[in-house]
Amino acid sequence: MKKLIFVLCVLAFVGCDRDVNKNLISVETMVESFEGDIEDDYAYGFESDVVKCEYFFNEEYQYWGGFAQSRVYDSDAANGKYENQYAVYNDKAASGDSFLLYYYDDYSEPCYMVFNENKTYMLETIKLNLSTYTYASITNEDINTFARKFDEGDYLKVVFTMLDAQGEPVGEGVECYVVDYRDGKRFIADDWQVFYLGIMAYGRMRVTIETSDVGEYGPNTPLYICMDDLEYFVI
Numbered sequence: 001m002k003k004l005i006f007v008l009c010v011l012a013f014v015g016c017d018r019d020v021n022k023n024l025i026s027v028e029t030m031v032e033s034f035e036g037d038i039e040d041d042y043a044y045g046f047e048s049d050v051v052k053c054e055y056f057f058n059e060e061y062q063y064w065g066g067f068a069q070s071r072v073y074d075s076d077a078a079n080g081k082y083e084n085q086y087a088v089y090n091d092k093a094a095s096g097d098s099f100l101l102y103y104y105d106d107y108s109e110p111c112y113m114v115f116n117e118n119k120t121y122m123l124e125t126i127k128l129n130l131s132t133y134t135y136a137s138i139t140n141e142d143i144n145t146f147a148r149k150f151d152e153g154d155y156l157k158v159v160f161t162m163l164d165a166q167g168e169p170v171g172e173g174v175e176c177y178v179v180d181y182r183d184g185k186r187f188i189a190d191d192w193q194v195f196y197l198g199i200m201a202y203g204r205m206r207v208t209i210e211t212s213d214v215g216e217y218g219p220n221t222p223l224y225i226c227m228d229d230l231e232y233f234v235i
Helices: 132-138
Strands: 009-015 022-030 042-044 051-053 055-058 063-070 099-103 112-115 121-129 155-163 174-180 193-201 204-211 224-234
Touching: 121 174, 132 224, 155 193, 174 193, 204 224
Parallel strands: none
Antiparallel strands: 009 022, 022 224, 042 063, 051 112, 055 063, 063 099, 099 224, 112 204, 121 193, 121 224, 155 174, 155 204
16 A cells, blocks of 8 residues: 655634624635645645644554545546545645545544534534445445445435533434435535534544445445535534
């Protein structure tokens, strides 16, 4: 596995003209400073005065998990390979020129979205999109993957869950089906789609990804999701 390279990202905050003082978090700017090498197109980790998006990097085996920023766009499913894992299946970010990429690996240490403990936020909506690698695996256009083509009854969902100080879930997680082939549906987030959250955030939020394509050694679907335009307001 080739070595992955780090850069830091910044989220830009844009106030909306609404009576509840809503704000929009959109990934727009990359700063040229980080404890690691510089790469123009993607970055691991993020931290601002509102939220920190965690990541891990395993030096021994040279693999990563958690959050990264990317500005790699590729709507050609033929390029849906691991080597192109930082690409969104689109020609653009939801806004600006960058987005957040999240890779979930339930065999590794957890990575969280950690919110400023001095404030409480109401998370309203978020835009989600499949990665090119995930899209190709689900549609079977990546013929070299272990994943099978999705069919009736299959799904891929992202679950957002707030945790208390002991790491226990606070209420039920919010499930966002980015692929839903259940009950005759044929929905797939092959473009930026708005999902309602309605989550009160005041600490750590866990993000998990679940697929119906699970084998003997765990999920077969590459568990990546692209995120942008998180709408929130301060309570």
